[in-house]
Amino acid sequence: MTYQQALAFVEETKKYGSILGLDSIRALMKELGNVQEDLSIIHIAGTNGKGSVGAMLQAVLEEAGLKVGRYSSPAVFSYREIWQINGKAVSEEAYAALMEKVKTACLTLTEKGLPHPTSFEVETAAAFLYFKEEACDVVLLETGMGGREDATNLITHPICSVITSISMDHMQFLGNTLSEIASAKAGIIKENCPVVSAWQEDAVKEVLVKEAERLKAQLYQPRKDAIRNLLYDMNGMQFDYVREDNSQWKIKLPLTGAYQAANAACALKVIEVLKEKTFPQLTLSVIQNGFQKVCWNGRFxxxxxxxxxxxxxxxxxxxxxxxxxxxxxxxxxxxxxxxxxxxxxxxxxxxxxxxxxxxxxxxxxxxxxxxxxxxxxxxxxxxxxxxxxxxxxxxxxxxxxxxxxxxxxxxxxxxxxxxxxxxxxxxxxxxxxxxxxxxx
Incomplete structure (x- = not known):
């Protein structure tokens, strides 16, 4: 399969629409060997800030010497940027090879009388395959829309679930109130897996707390005064990040926008959890150097x-x-x-x-x-x-x-x-x- 043929295949799958639910992606990944089960995944949902938080985590994890896969949509500047390893988009050759395998699996499903996967399910399956084949140390996996019934949510044991800022969006699919939307996003919380939430409105926080308690998942959130001494201009920002023990990390971030301070607080809380539970190599110097290298095009x-x-x-x-x-x-x-x-x-x-x-x-x-x-x-x-x-x-x-x-x-x-x-x-x-x- 050539790159153009692979693009044509994905374009053809768009006729199957956008269908929430996990049955189809589960069937597809079963045909592909359930490779997602071998990946160390940080699963990210939220209305705003998914990409920014993902970019911050990517920069710090790369700085620690890890091979970081990242799946995020929609594409903004280049279609292949949806699939990245250490900031580099998948090559045309690798993309074509991945889609050939996914297409074969899709044909097997339809021959069994099962529905053809949607374009997002096809792209998600390709992401899991790519990161498995390239032996990524950790994968940043963003939901497409919502959480509970999003195709990315077939994963069963992420090393951390992350819920960024939740507000009103996609109401026709997720619900007409903040609580309903929060419930959809909270669907990525998994039993006994840590979950980090950004600062949220009370209605959202209530939903997240209840779901975390139900699943015995430890819920973390940056303290309300986690960002102190914030200074920012058109070149970026600097601030002190305050931890639960009152110790402070001095952080510089080359992103502008009031919202990026809140995103940074969320990302830093994730890093605290990862440092404690999974990646002890996330030292303060690694964190500080990583934050200074964050790049996120299209955001201010x-x-x-x-x-x-x-x-x-x-x-x-x-x-x-x-x-x-x-x-x-x-x-x-x-x-x-x-x-x-x-x-x-x-x-x-x-x-x-x-x-x-x-x-x-x-x-x-x-x-x-x-x-x-x-x-x-x-x-x-x-x-x-x-x-x-x-x-x-x-x-x-x-x-x-x-x-x-x-x-x-x-x-x-x-x-x-x-x-x-x-x-x-x-x-x-x-x-x-x-x-x-x-x-x-």
Whole structure:
């Protein structure tokens, strides 16, 4: 099977839709030898922060000399980035070989009269195979959506379960209240396996505590004052992380955004648990050096300096609240222009309302996604939310070019609303930047 044939196979599986439940992935992994049972897995669920916490854990575990597999979705800048080992995406050759094995297993299932696995189940199976074949020391495994019925949840004994910040998202699948959504995420908690939770609202915490008690799983959470002496600017942040015994770790992190301090507290609590139970080599110097090497593209990422152009993956209410807090702290008295593209099933009216105090100008775009909200509809909502200047630009490259051209060197252009178009937006900014260089 060639790489193109492998891509075509996965594309073909999209017709089977998105089905929650574990029967199909269990059958598929049985055909593939249940290789997931041989992996040391850190299982990560949550509404916001999964990727950021995963990036922090990856950097520290790599710094300790471990071979770290990472499975995270959706892809933002490159499809193959979903499967990584020590930060390097799977090669085209390895991807094709993996998908050939998965396709053979799928055919066996259908010959037995069983349903064909979905595209996410196929991709998840390929991840387990890849990390087993490459003998990873530890695997960071992110859920796709929810937890309890997510395909990744067929694993039975993770070395740690991690639940990042939970807020309202995917309500049509997970429930219409925070408690219902928390219950879905809490489904990754396993009997007698440690679980770490980020700071949560009371309704969420209550659900997690009950589920952990039911399964006799030790639940850990960073103390409320775990982050002290926080300083941050456009280049990153530094803070003191306070442990339960009141000892402190001095941490520097090259990520910006108010929300990253909370993500860091969660990641550091996970590291404390891993250090005690699994990886004693996670010394303070390893932790500090690892945090200084964290890289997570598409999260308050600077892609142009004059004007300052920033990409951020904020695409739901909780993420928008955190992004707004960052704007308030970093950009007082600076003109900010938004480029926004959203998916129709997201809380776009609430996002527009949350972000309204920090900008008068919106360029509405249409992401290249079947679930995208048309730019014209988004523009109507932006006008209703009170934005003074609203421009409809269905083509993302046009919005980027015009927004930057209309901004001075001291202004800020912020691109957000959906992960699905960040790669295209980033490429448009790079092309603009290169064009400016060539014009000089």
């Amino acid at each position: 990422e600077r892609v142009l300096e004059e004007p300052l152009c920033i990409l951020d993956g904020a695409h739901n209410e909780g993420a928008a609240l955190q992004l707004a807090k960052t704007l308030e702290n970093c950009f007082t008295n600076r003109k900010i222009t938004y480029i926004i593209g959203v998916l129709a099933d997201k809380a776009h009216e609430k996002i527009l309302k949350i972000m309204r105090p920090y900008s008068e100008t919106v360029y509405a775009v249409t992401p290249h996604n079947g679930r995208a909200l048309p730019a014209e509809k988004l523009a109507e909502e932006a006008k209703a939310a009170g934005y003074q200047t609203v421009i409809t630009e269905p083509l993302i490259e046009d919005a980027v070019r015009h927004a930057i051209a209309e901004s001075s060197g001291e202004d800020v252009v912020l691109i957000f609303g959906s992960l699905s178009y960040l790669a295209e937006a980033k490429q448009a900014v790079i092309q603009y930047r290169e064009g400016q260089k060539n014009d000089r």
